[in-house]
Amino acid sequence: MSDQFHEQDAGVDELLAVLGYKVKSSDMADVAQKIEHLEGVFGNDDGLSQIASDSVHHNPSDLSSWLESMICELNPIVPVPVSQPFVSGVNYTGVDCVDDLQAMIYPPTKKPKPSSPSTSAGSHTPNPIVLVDSQENGIRLVHTLMACADAVQQDDVKRAETLVKQAGLLAVSQAGAMRKVATYFAEALARRIYRLYPKSPQDSPAFRDLLQMHFYETCPYLKFAHFTANQAILEAFAGKKKVHVIDFSMKQGMQWPALMQALALRPGGPPTFRLTGIGPPLDDNTDHLQEVGWKLAQLADRILVEFEFRGFLAESLADLEPGMLDLREGEVVAVNSVFEMHELLARPGAVEKVLSAVKEMKPEILTVVEQEANHNGPVFLERFTESLHYYSTLFDSLESSGDGSGVMEGGGVTVSSQDKIMSEVYLGKQICNVVACEGVDRVERHQTLSQWKAQFESVGFQPVHLGSNAYKQASMLLALFAGGDGYRVEENDGCLMLGWHTRPLITTSAWKLR
């Protein structure tokens, strides 16, 4: 995938890039100088280290700006000029870093091999796998499913039929997460083979909302999504008196009570808070959005936040016209999208249209939470492989959310078996969509952060980096709700990813207009 090598990666030092640092070759000497300066500043002064420890850090991959921000942070305290003269007498040029003195001590006897993984991987997106021990025994099942998907890819219907039956049998003999996930994938494969495509849309929005609520209770993914998006929104709203959130993913409005409470507790008092919620119409034509808005209004009343709600029914976000939204003067706008953007990829031009509309809303910030996976590649077999591993990891993490019998160890949250089952159904429907559907019906078109980044940046958005404070609080949230059992927050390119062990699963990113 060419997304691995952006224009902005040109001129980045390759040796450090492999180790996770983005430093322009031309900045190398400058970075060295900054480090030296900071070393001098810190010296043996623990107090300064403490200050740096407590301050907020952003985007550590960008060494130059990370160092710069620390220098600025500590500069008012220490009366040392920012740029120190080079005392060493050793001259480092940006590009060719071996000078005469070094050449004498260090004759380079072997040329380093170019080893940038992004270019050697060729056209295949990386495939991160986290296996749980029990899956080792299920490896035959995984192989069978993959072989079946391969047969489907090759249009070998007979072989596919044989393998899908085999997979079904093997699945039954498995235990736990492996059995469930394999069953969903086998069923989805069967639907594809026998052309029993699920009708579209698969379910009523009401049912989908219900499933999502159970998913919300079972595991921390949605909580993390809401929490981190709210962090970014809060920061964007700092000091503003009139704020307006446009939510593309209204559903039952679960994200907003926490934000409203945080706004209520703001030093200096809460702003006036307007919320515009967008969602699909229900079959029975009730204005369910109004109900949600009404509940939020009651909360706002209790916590003394001036609140106004407006609901908009739209089949697709692409139907939205900014003119419909009542954008008012003097209001600061945040646009929020949790697990909605990827659906737009099913219709050519839809993402561009929506992003264009977002730009017209002139948002202070756009918060996006999406699944961290490439489930939208052109080759079926690759999509299948990626999603098999992605959902296996998700199901594994659900498995560790307690046995449904009561209180989870380490945490204060009770996960009922009903929540768990509904969560599995929720994810199962996604699996079915990725594997069995095509065209406009295939809406679970997840993309990775680098893919979204390329798209947003190409239409004029730039990242707003989420910092170490948001990271720390997200980690603490995880410890509260999940007992820290395998869930990990990771910082990546200014964004925050929540994953299970070493596999990132969802990404929160924030954007603003250039």
Added chain:
Amino acid sequence: MAGSNEINANEAKKVVPLHTWILISNFKLAYNILRRPDGTFNRELAEFLDRKVAANTVPVDGVYSFDIVDRATSLLNRIYRCAPPDTDSGRQPGAGILELENPLSTTEIVPVIIFFHGGSFTHSSANSAIYDTFCRRLTALINGVVVSVNYRRSPEHRYPCAYEDGWEALKWVHSRSWLLSGKNPKVHVYLAGDSSGGNIAHHVAVRAAESGVEVLGNILLHPLFGGEERKESENKLDGKYFVRVQDRDWYWRAFLPEGEDRDHPACNIFGPHGIDLKGVKFPKSLVVVAGLDLVQDWQLAYVRGLEEAEQQVKLLFLKKATIGFYFLPNNEHFYTLMDEIKSFVTS
């Protein structure tokens, strides 16, 4: 003190390439911020700053990886393997299809290195970019398997947690049918580690010897040892090449049981509380010492201790190397090390 830091920065700059200086100095700076004088550690900021890399079953430069979690202990191992040489780039059998049903080979011996990453028992993880990169290089070098153990770290988990995790990993590796190789199938296991990882490798090897579990060799890359005494190298090199003695002391205080000093046998192997290894079926050892590492006198004492216990040990002394020389392939020490490791596991 700012003045002497300048001089010291210049010392280090003269002996390492710029990239290495930037990399190690960056860590030094960050670690300085993370360690608190009261002995606590800013773990959230540490994880935020650490550059991590996911596993990848798509082969990169001939090596692919995947992670395995033991649900009972939450212990994670990252497995690195070489992609089959005849991998067709159009369709990749390696990607997504894990070979866990068959042994590594039924005819050849395939070395399996269990690797314990460094970080003074406190920093880094198996999925840290510096260690993922190093393990990939190691895997390609030995044309075998590397198992990188994500052991529990201090100060949250003190002695003996890391050793226990190492021991569990060793038993686990020995019991994998898909790691067997050779005509008389067994898992051909080596233990390896840098810094604290080297220390862990030693202790796991001791336990293995006591329990009759086979380890074919130990590779210790500037392993972390110490003691109450101040050795000459510690005094001479204090603060000169990225590390201060007070930093080392902090990490020992964070790792050792509270109230214990550095003569604890975890730290001072052949010290007053050390065990006698004479007659113990201890694996052969390759001990790599960096000549600009202030810990070297302890590492040399370790080598002497092994020799006195009549154990097989080879010392690779790299006079002009600093710690972390193996993170980047931009110096001759890196290549010397790689050659030594290769012959160590194939002899």
